[in-house]
Amino acid sequence: VTVITLLTDFGTADYFVGAMKGAILSVNPLAIIADITHEVPPQDIHSAAFTLLAAYKIFPPGTIHVAVVDPGVGSARRAIIVRAGEHFFVGPDNGLFTYIYNRESSHEIFHVTAENYFRQPPSTTFHGRDIFAPVAAALSTGVEVEAFGSVIVDAVRLENSLVPEVKDGRVEGRIIHIDHFGNCITNITRDVFDIGNGGSLVIKGETIRKIREFYADNDSNELFAIWGSAGFLEISINGSSAADRLRIKTGDRITGFTE
Amino acid sequence: VTVITLLTDFGTADYFVGAMKGAILSVNPLAIIADITHEVPPQDIHSAAFTLLAAYKIFPPGTIHVAVVDPGVGSARRAIIVRAGEHFFVGPDNGLFTYIYNRESSHEIFHVTAENYFRQPPSTTFHGRDIFAPVAAALSTGVEVEAFGSVIVDAVRLENSLVPEVKDGRVEGRIIHIDHFGNCITNITRDVFDIGNGGSLVIKGETIRKIREFYADNDSNELFAIWGSAGFLEISINGSSAADRLRIKTGDRITGFTE
Amino acid sequence: VTVITLLTDFGTADYFVGAMKGAILSVNPLAIIADITHEVPPQDIHSAAFTLLAAYKIFPPGTIHVAVVDPGVGSARRAIIVRAGEHFFVGPDNGLFTYIYNRESSHEIFHVTAENYFRQPPSTTFHGRDIFAPVAAALSTGVEVEAFGSVIVDAVRLENSLVPEVKDGRVEGRIIHIDHFGNCITNITRDVFDIGNGGSLVIKGETIRKIREFYADNDSNELFAIWGSAGFLEISINGSSAADRLRIKTGDRITGFTE
Numbered sequence: 001v002t003v004i005t006l007l008t009d010f011g012t013a014d015y016f017v018g019a020m021k022g023a024i025l026s027v028n029p030l031a032i033i034a035d036i037t038h039e040v041p042p043q044d045i046h047s048a049a050f051t052l053l054a055a056y057k058i059f060p061p062g063t064i065h066v067a068v069v070d071p072g073v074g075s076a077r078r079a080i081i082v083r084a085g086e087h088f089f090v091g092p093d094n095g096l097f098t099y100i101y102n103r104e105s106s107h108e109i110f111h112v113t114a115e116n117y118f119r120q121p122p123s124t125t126f127h128g129r130d131i132f133a134p135v136a137a138a139l140s141t142g143v144e145v146e147a148f149g150s151v152i153v154d155a156v157r158l159e160n161s162l163v164p165e166v167k168d169g170r171v172e173g174r175i176i177h178i179d180h181f182g183n184c185i186t187n188i189t190r191d192v193f194d195i196g197n198g199g200s201l202v203i204k205g206e207t208i209r210k211i212r213e214f215y216a217d218n219d220s221n222e223l224f225a226i227w228g229s230a231g232f233l234e235i236s237i238n239g240s241s242a243a244d245r246l247r248i249k250t251g252d253r254i255t256g257f258t259e
Numbered sequence: 260v261t262v263i264t265l266l267t268d269f270g271t272a273d274y275f276v277g278a279m280k281g282a283i284l285s286v287n288p289l290a291i292i293a294d295i296t297h298e299v300p301p302q303d304i305h306s307a308a309f310t311l312l313a314a315y316k317i318f319p320p321g322t323i324h325v326a327v328v329d330p331g332v333g334s335a336r337r338a339i340i341v342r343a344g345e346h347f348f349v350g351p352d353n354g355l356f357t358y359i360y361n362r363e364s365s366h367e368i369f370h371v372t373a374e375n376y377f378r379q380p381p382s383t384t385f386h387g388r389d390i391f392a393p394v395a396a397a398l399s400t401g402v403e404v405e406a407f408g409s410v411i412v413d414a415v416r417l418e419n420s421l422v423p424e425v426k427d428g429r430v431e432g433r434i435i436h437i438d439h440f441g442n443c444i445t446n447i448t449r450d451v452f453d454i455g456n457g458g459s460l461v462i463k464g465e466t467i468r469k470i471r472e473f474y475a476d477n478d479s480n481e482l483f484a485i486w487g488s489a490g491f492l493e494i495s496i497n498g499s500s501a502a503d504r505l506r507i508k509t510g511d512r513i514t515g516f517t518e
Numbered sequence: 519v520t521v522i523t524l525l526t527d528f529g530t531a532d533y534f535v536g537a538m539k540g541a542i543l544s545v546n547p548l549a550i551i552a553d554i555t556h557e558v559p560p561q562d563i564h565s566a567a568f569t570l571l572a573a574y575k576i577f578p579p580g581t582i583h584v585a586v587v588d589p590g591v592g593s594a595r596r597a598i599i600v601r602a603g604e605h606f607f608v609g610p611d612n613g614l615f616t617y618i619y620n621r622e623s624s625h626e627i628f629h630v631t632a633e634n635y636f637r638q639p640p641s642t643t644f645h646g647r648d649i650f651a652p653v654a655a656a657l658s659t660g661v662e663v664e665a666f667g668s669v670i671v672d673a674v675r676l677e678n679s680l681v682p683e684v685k686d687g688r689v690e691g692r693i694i695h696i697d698h699f700g701n702c703i704t705n706i707t708r709d710v711f712d713i714g715n716g717g718s719l720v721i722k723g724e725t726i727r728k729i730r731e732f733y734a735d736n737d738s739n740e741l742f743a744i745w746g747s748a749g750f751l752e753i754s755i756n757g758s759s760a761a762d763r764l765r766i767k768t769g770d771r772i773t774g775f776t777e
Contacts (some may be wrong), residue, residue, distance in 0.1 A: 001547050005536065011439035012271075012530075015314035015489070018264065018295030022317035025293065029260050029319060033293070034543065034551070042440055043498065055533035058540030058637075058647065063755030071498065074473025110698060123471040126488035129317065180529035181560055214592020214642040229644035232535070239561065239589065271530075274573035274748070277523065277554030281576035284552065288519050288578060292552070301699055302757065330757065333732020378576075383732040388576065412704035446537035 002140040003032045003059055007052055007067040008128060009040035016126070020066070021135040023119060026185045027137030034059070043071045045095050046161060047250070048132050050177050050185075053099040053162075054230035061086035066128075066136045067096050074124035079112040080155060081145055088145065090136045092127070095158035102111075104158065113149040162187050164256075171256035173202075175248055176232070182241020183226075188233040193256045195233070201225055203235060203254040204246045212236075261399040262291045266311055266326040267387060268299035277386040279325070282378060285477035286396030290291055293318070302330045305355050305420060306509070309436050309444075311348075312358040312421075313489035320345035325387075325395045326355050333383035338371040338390050339414060340404055347404065349395045351386070354417040361419065372408040421446045423515075434462075434507055435491070441500020441506045442485075448494040452515045454492070460484055462494060462513040463505045471495075520658040521550045521577055525570055525585040526646060527558035534644070538584070538651040540638060552577070561589045562611050564679060565768070566697050568703075570607075571617040571680075572748035579604035584646075584654045586612050592642035597630040597649050598673060599663055606663065608654045610645070620678065631667040653702030659718040680705050682774075689774035693721075693766055694750070700759020701744075702766045706751040711774045713751070721742055721753060721772040722764045730754075 006023055010016035017038050024031050036055050040048040046237045056065050070077075077234035081163040082089040082097050089097050093111075101107055112131070115122075117138045122130035135148060164187050165174035169191045177185040184203075195201060201208040210224040215238050223242060228234040235242050235254070242248065263283055269275035276297050282289050291370075295314050299307040311507055315324050329351045341348040341356050343366035348356050352370075355482040371390070374381075376397045381389035395406060423432035423446050430452045436444040443462075454460060460467040469483040474497050482501060487493040494501050494513070501507065522542055528534035535556050542549050555575050558566045566587040574583050588595075588610045595742040599617050602625035609617050609712060611629075619625055630649070633640075635656045640648035653666060682691035682705050689711045695703040702721075713719060719726040728742040733756050746752040753760045753772070760766065 003540075003543050003547065005540075007536075012294075013296055013298035014436075014438045015310045016439070017293060018266075018310075018314040019292065019317045019488075022262075022264075022314060022319075022322075025262050025291065025322075026317065026319045029262065029291065032543065032547065034536065034539040035530075036533060037531055039531035051533045051536075055536040055540060058537045058544065060540075060544045063540075063543075072475045075475045102642075123488045125485065129488065177532075179532045180534070191330040215763060216590045216593045229641045229647065265741065271553075272555055272557035273695075273697045274554060274569045275698070277525075277569075277573040278576045278747075280552040281521075281523075281573060281578075281581075284521050284550065284581075285578045288521065290548065331734045334734045382747045384744065388747065391536065 001030060001032055003034055003063040004063045004136050004140055005034045005059060005063060005247060006038070007036040007040065007048060007065065008038045009042050009044065009048065009069045010038050010128070016128065019129040023129050023133035024137040027134050028141050031137055031140045040069050043069060045069050046158060047177060049096055049099050049158060052096070053103065056087055056100070064088040064136045064139055066132050067091040068128040068132055069096060070094065070127060073127050079135070081110045081112055081126065081135070081139065081148055083108045083145055088139060090132050090139070093156050095156045098158040098160065099162055101157065102162065109152050109155045110145055111149040111152045115149060117148060164188050164192060166192050169258050173254045173256060175250055175252045175254060178243045178248065178250060182243040183228065184235040184242050185228055185230065186230050186233045186235065186254050188256060189231055190227065193233065193258060195256065196227055199256060199258045201254060201256050203252065204248060206246060210234065221224050260289060260291055262293055262322040264293045264295050264322060264324045265297070266295040266299065266307060266324065267297045268301050268303065268307065268328045269297050269387070271297050274443050275387065279392040282392035283396040286393050287400050290396055290399045299328050299354055302328060304328050305417060306436065308355055308358050308417060311355070312362065315346055315359070323347040323349060323395045325391050326350040327387040327391055328355060329353065329386060332386050333347050333484060338386065340369045340371055340394070340398065340407055342367045342404055347398060349398070352415050354415045357417040357419065358421055360416065361421065368411050369404055370408045373384050373406060375425060376407060391505045396404055412486045423447050423451060425451050428517050432513045432515060434509055434511045434513060437502045437507065441489065441502040443494040444487055444489065445492045445494065445500050445513050447515060448490055449486065452492070452517060454515065456485055458515060458517045460513055460515050462511065463507060465505060467494065519548060519550055521552055521581040521620055522654050523552045523577060523581060523583045524556070525554040525558065525566060525583065526556045527560050527562065527566065527587045528556050528646070530556050534646065535653045537647040538586050541651035541685050542655040545652050546659050549655055549658045561587060563587050564676060565695060567614055567617050567624050567676060570614070571621065573619070574605055582606040582608060582654045584650050585609040586646040586650055587614060588612065588645060591645050597645065597653070599628045599630055599653070599657065599666055601663055606657060608650050608657070611674050612667055613674045616676040616678065617680055619675065619682065627673045628663055629667045629669050629670045632665060635666060682706050682710060684710050691772045691774060693768055693770045693772060696761045696766065696768060697772050700761040701746065702753040702760050703746055703748065704751045704753065704772050706774060707749055708745065711751065711776065713743055713774065717774060717776045719772060719774050721770065722766060724764060726753065
C-alpha cells in the first residue's frame with residue numbers, strides 16, 4: 001500500500017478536494033489518502049512550502065506528497081515529480097518544493113511530460129484533478145518515476161526565507177508561519193542561534209529572554225520563546241495568542257542577540 | 260473495495276461527520292470513505308446539488324455518494340437511492356439529486372423502506388447517521404439496490420436553475436456558485452453560448468468581452484470569463500476575488516449577447 | 519483492520535493533523551483513520567469530552583479513539599490509555615475521558631510509560647505526533663494494552679457538568695454545546711426530566727412548553743425543545759439558530775419545571 005498526501009489552497013467548501021480524491025481512487029482504489037491541509041492561504045507558496053517541510057518526513061518511506069498551490073495553472077509552468085530521501089513530491093514547478101531541495105541534498109527532479117498519465121482531456125484550470133492527482137496515483141501503482149519525463153536541473157526555487165541572516169553576533173530572522181494557537185514560528189533553527197546562554201530576542205519592540213521547555217511551564221501571561229515541533233524557534237504565550245498580543249504577521253522581522 | 264463519498268451541510272466542528280463514518284465502518288469496515296465537502300451552506304439544497312454534480316463522475320464506477328442536506332429530517336420526506344450511470348446516490352428525496360437526473364438520462368430511483376438496514380432505533384433528527392450511512396454501507400457490501408425498496412417515478416426535483424434561458428440571441432443566466440477563490444460560476448454551458456465570436460457578458464453593469472484559456476493568462480486586474488473545470492462559464496479575476504469586486508452573490512443574473 | 523479516530527483542537531490549517539496521520543501510518547499503514555473533529559475550541563476539554571461521548575459508540579468494537587486537547591503538553595500530566603466497553607481511548611490524563619468513565623462503568627485506565635512506543639526523541643510540545651499517535655498505532659497492531667504501562671485509579675476527572683441538579687420538582691441544567699446549526703444542547707437527559715407531562719423550560723427569560731419529534735415539525739419561527747441525537751435535550755428553532763436568537767453560550771443555565 002502507498003500513502004498519498006494532499007496539501008492545497010483549495011479550501012474544503014468546494015468540490016476541488018473531492019475531485020482530486022476521486023481522480024486518485026479512479027486510478028488506484030487502494031491508495032491511502034491523507035490530507036495535510038487544504039487551508040493554505042490562497043496562492044501562498046511560501047506558507048505551503050513550510051507546511052510541507054514540517055509534515056513530510058513523519059510519513060512512511062515511499063509516501064507520495066501532492067502539493068497544489070498553483071497560481072500559474074494552465075500556463076507554461078511545468079509539472080514536476082521530485083524524488084528526495086525516500087519520499088516523492090508531485091506538483092507545479094513554482095518553488096513549492098524549495099525547502100525539500102534544501103533539506104534533502106540528494107534529490108532528483110523530473111519534468112512530467114507523459115500525457116498518457118493525465119485525465120483526458122486535461123482542463124486548463126484544474127491540474128490538481130487532471131494532472132497531479134492521476135500522476136501521483138499512477139506513481140503509487142508502481143510506475144517508475146523515469147516514465148513520467150526527464151530529469152531537469154533548473155527547477156524554480158523560492159528566495160530562501162528559511163535561512164536567517166547571521167552577522168556580528170546577531171541573527172536577523174523572520175516570522176514564517178503563525179499557527180492555529182497564535183504561536184509565531186520563526187525561521188531560526190538551533191544551529192544558528194542559542195538563546196540559552198544569556199541571549200535575547202526582539203520583536204515588535206518587545207524583548208524576550210525566556211526560553212521554555214514546554215508551553216505550560218508556568219501560568220503567567222508572559223511572552224516566551226520555545227523550540228517548536230518543526231525544529232524552529234517560536235514566540236508564544238501560554239494559553240493565548242502571541243500573534244494577537246503583538247500583532248505579529250507572517251514576514252515580520254525578529255532579531256536575536258546571542259549574548 | 261467500494262468508495263463511499265460524503266457531502267453534507269454538517270460542518271466539521273461537531274460529532275456529526277464522525278458519527279456517519281462510524282456508522283459506515285460498523286457495517287463495512289473495508290469501505291473507503293472520501294469527503295467531498297461538509298461546508299454546504301446550512302440547508303442549501305441548490306448548492307449541494309451543484310457540488311455533487313461537479314464531483315461525482317470523477318470517482319470510480321460503483322462509487323456510492325451519500326448526500327445529506329436535509330431540512331425535512333424526521334418528517335414524511337422519503338429516503339431514496341438513485342442508480343445513475345455507474346454511480347449510486349443515497350439521501351433524502353428533496354431535490355438534491357435533480358442535476359444527476361438531468362445529466363444521467365438513464366436512472367432509477369428507489370424509495371428506501373427496508374428498515375432492517377437502519378441503525379436501531381433510528382432517531383428523528385439524524386438520519387445521516389441512522390439511515391443514509393448504514394444503507395450506503397449495506398449497499399457497499401453487495402446488497403442489491405432492489406432490496407432496499409421499490410422504484411418510484413415521482414421524486415422531488417428542484418426548479419432547474421442549471422438551464423439558462425435563451426431567446427433573441429441573448430442568454431439569461433444565473434450565478435449558481437461562488438468558489439473559494441471568488442470565481443463566480445454561472446449556469447451557462449458551451450452548448451448554449453459561445454462568447455468567442457464577438458459575444459459579450461453583462462453582470463452588475465459591467466461588460467466582459469474577454470474569454471481566457473487559463474487564470475494566469477495575463478497579470479492585469481481585469482475581469483474575464485473562462486470555461487471552468489465543471490463545464491460552466493465562470494467570471495474571474497487573476498489573483499483576486501471577482502465576487503468581492505462586483506459584490507456578486509449566488510442567484511445574481513448574468514446576460515450573454517452572442518454577437 | 520482497526521479504526522483509529524482523531525479528535526483534537528489543532529484546527530486543520532497547520533501540519534499538526536497531517537503529522538499525526540503520518541505518525542500512525544508509519545507504525546501501521548493498514549490502520550483506518552477517521553477524523554471526528556479538529557475544531558474543538560482551543561484547550562476546551564469539556565467540549566472535547568462531550569463530542570467524544572456523542573461519537574465513540576457508533577464506531578465498531580475495537581476502535582481506538584485518540585483525543586488530544588492538551589494544554590499541559592510536556593508537563594507532568596500523564597499519558598493514558600482507557601479500555602472501556604469494547605473501545606480504547608488514548609490521550610492526556612486531564613479529564614478528557616470523564617464522560618466515558620461515567621458512561622462505561624467497567625473501565626480500566628493505564629498510565630503509558632513504555633517509551634519504546636514513542637517517536638524518538640519525543641518533543642515537549644507535540645505529544646499528539648510523538649506519543650499519542652504512535653501509541654495508538656502500536657495498539658492497533660495488536661500490542662496488548664498492558665504492555666504500555668500500569669493500571670492507575672487516580673485519573674483526573676472533570677467536575678461533571680453532564681449531570682444536572684434535580685430538586686423540588688425542578689431541574690437545574692446547563693448548555694454544554696452549541697452545534698453548527700445553532701441548536702443548544704443541554705445536559706438534561708430523559709431519565710431526569712420529562713417535559714411531556716405539562717412541564718416547561720426557562721432559559722434567558724424565555725419559557726418553552728413545546729417538545730417536538732423532529733426539527734421541521736412545523737414552519738413557525740418558534741423556540742422548541744427536542745430530544746437530540748446524542749440523547750440530550752436541545753433548544754432549537756426550525757431553520758435558524760436558537761443560540762443566535764437568545765444569545766445562548768456554552769455554560770448558560772436552563773431550568774426545567776416538571777409540572
